[in-house]
Amino acid sequence: MRDTDEMRIFVEIVRQGGLSAAARHLGLAISVVSDRLSRLERRLGTRLLVRTTRRQTLTEAGRIYLDESTAILSATEGMEARVRETVNAPGGLLRVTAPLPFGRIKLAPFVAGFIRRHPDIRVHLTLEDRMTDIVGEGYDIAIRGAPVVDTMLAGRRLMESRRVLVASPAYIARHGQPEIPGDLARHACLVANTSGQCRGTWRFGRGENTRIYRVDGHLASSHSELPVHWALDGMGLTQKSLWEVEDHLRDGRLVTVMEAWEPDPVTFYAIHTISTAHSHKIALFIGELVQPGLGIADYAP
Structure with a gap:
């Protein structure tokens, strides 16, 4: 050979x-x-x-x-x-990358428990609001809110989350509540944008009725969590995954608007290269990530 x-x-x-x-x-x-x-x-x-x-x-x-x-x-x-x-128990370094809010809210608590259960494995968690090159940058696992499109990669479904448009009650009291996407032109939109522009694209409607709307933001940041903080301060509306704002919705600091226009949910995946499909530590990490009672909770649409 x-x-x-x-x-x-x-x-x-x-x-x-x-x-x-x-x-x-x-x-x-x-x-x-x-x-x-x-x-x-x-x-x-x-x-x-x-x-x-x-x-x-x-x-x-x-x-x-x-x-x-x-x-x-x-x-x-x-x-x-x-x-x-x-011949070896799973051990060594596991390099994981994820979007910033997902990593902080969902993944970091899981990683802490994973390390307690498997002390011979070390995890380096990189949180960035950009699409990483898994192969080129040497990551073992990447968490993404999109399915696999690269033939070199494989993915495992983790969770599904609603996308909701939210604002503070104080903002709604001052400016009224939008009813349709066209109303957003008269409202302050808070967007996450890594291109340095105060604009973004939000989806509304489901299935064949899905439409993408360009919104001109009054405030924008490359840091994806800042729009939530601005919304809490009554500065405008922002569209986020439910798990990013559910605590604020529960305590009444934020409310959902335009529920009838809610878009299709976003599905998150754990991505790895096909060549590492048989790696014990990678399989162990992803297996526990989806395991009830250990892993990340799944949300219904």
């Missing part, structure tokens, strides 16, 4: 978008990466990539080789992980 190094290099060339980026990612000289690719194409007797000064494109043979190589590498890494973990 041939060495898998050439497979790994080819997969990284495609994944990173070019020879130079793949060489930097792998810590190799670009001449080495180029030579391995040329040697691979000579051995196979066909071109796998068509390269120009601006882009590279997979040939039909290249697409086949990429799919087969990915499957082989995934199986190899999974096999090695299973072998290692048959």
Whole structure:
């Protein structure tokens, strides 16, 4: 059986978008990466990539080789992980990333209990309001409010949460209650936006009736939790997941508005690479994350 190094290099060339980026990612000289690719194409007797000064494109043979190589590498890494973990209890570092509010409210308490139950495992939890590159940044698990679209990744459904539009009773008393999305143009909208703009997009309606509305914010922040604090101060309306504001709704500091226009719920997933599907510590973490009594509570739509 041939060495898998050439497979790994080819997969990284495609994944990173070019020879130079793949060489930097792998810590190799670009001449080495180029030579391995040329040697691979000579051995196979066909071109796998068509390269120009601006882009590279997979040939039909290249697409086949990429799919087969990915499957082989995934199986190899999974096999090695299973072998290692048959002789060792789950341990070592587990790198997890999640959106800031989800991580603080939902995940951090779970992680504390997980570490108490499994003291040989260490967890580094990164909370950021951006879409992380799981593979490129070296994360074991990422929590996302969207399903898997990358063929290199796999996901496990965690929970479903309603999205609600909320404001303080004081704000409603001063400005009235919006009835339809068009009314928002006359209200102060509080948005989370990482682009430095005071605008956002909110969804309203369900299923085929779902519509996306652009709202111009009176206050905006790259920190996704600040709009909730501003809403509590009576500064305007904001759209959030129920678990972000349920305590404030329960104590009456916030109220829901435009309930008839509530959008489809958001589903959160635990994402990991396919190659780590057989990792004991990753399976243990995600398994307990969804376990009743240990994991994250599920909300009905």
